[in-house]
Amino acid sequence: MTIYQDIIVDHYRNPRNKGVLEDATISESLKNYSCGDTITVYLNVQDDTITDVRFKGSGCAISQAAASILLENIKGKSINEVKKLTYSDIQELLGVKLSPARVKCAELALKAVQKGVTK
Ligand code: FES
Numbered sequence: 001m002t003i004y005q006d007i008i009v010d011h012y013r014n015p016r017n018k019g020v021l022e023d024a025t026i027s028e029s030l031k032n033y034s035c036g037d038t039i040t041v042y043l044n045v046q047d048d049t050i051t052d053v054r055f056k057g058s059g060c061a062i063s064q065a066a067a068s069i070l071l072e073n074i075k076g077k078s079i080n081e082v083k084k085l086t087y088s089d090i091q092e093l094l095g096v097k098l099s100p101a102r103v104k105c106a107e108l109a110l111k112a113v114q115k116g117v118t119k
Contacts, residue, residue, distance in 0.1 A: 008094060011065035016072045021054040028116030032063070032108050034101065039067055041112045048079050060105050062098065067109035069093045079117050085110060 021027075021042035029040040037059030044052035053071040057064070073093060074082050087107050091097065098106055 002095075005096065007069070008061060008065040008096070011068040012061040015055075015064055015068040017053050017055060017068065017075075019054045020056060021052055024052075024054070026116040026119070028112045028119075029057075030108055030112035030115060032059070032104050034104055035059070037063060037105075037108070039063065039108050039112055041067070041071065041109060041116060043113065043116060045079065045117075050074050050077055050079070050082065055109060059108070062094075062102050063105040063108050066090055066094060066106040070109045070113065074113065082117055083114060085114070 021044060023044060024042035025045045026043040027040060029038055031038045037057065039055060039057035039059065042054040043050050053075050055067045055071055057067070070090060070093065087103060087110070090106050090110055094106060
């Protein structure tokens with residue numbers, strides 16, 4: 001197992017920021033229609049900065065690990081910075097190149113976050 005696969009397994013087994021954020025200013029759910037898995041992200045935004053994050057949902061290891069890694073990464077970032085993130089950034093955080101089917105898993109949380117901040 002590579003160090004990158006270790007990172008995915010670690011975040012899948014011990015997800016960071018998992019749960020519901022009761023005082024979230026933004027919450028957004030998104031479904032991966034190819035498998036039916038859904039993820040909900042909760043963000044607390046103060047003065048254009050993401051100050052707190054949580055997510056809930058169930059799904060494959062890639063989707064859960066990507067959500068955990070992404071949310072850990074966007075805490076403290078501005079809305080504009082988050083809007084500019086792309087799948088390449090997720091891939092860089094995960095450290096692996098995924099097949100097209102798995103890309104949908106990996107970008108589920110990012111799409112939910114970006115949908116939430118663009119409302
Ligand atoms: Fe459903 Fe990956 S198989 S999100």
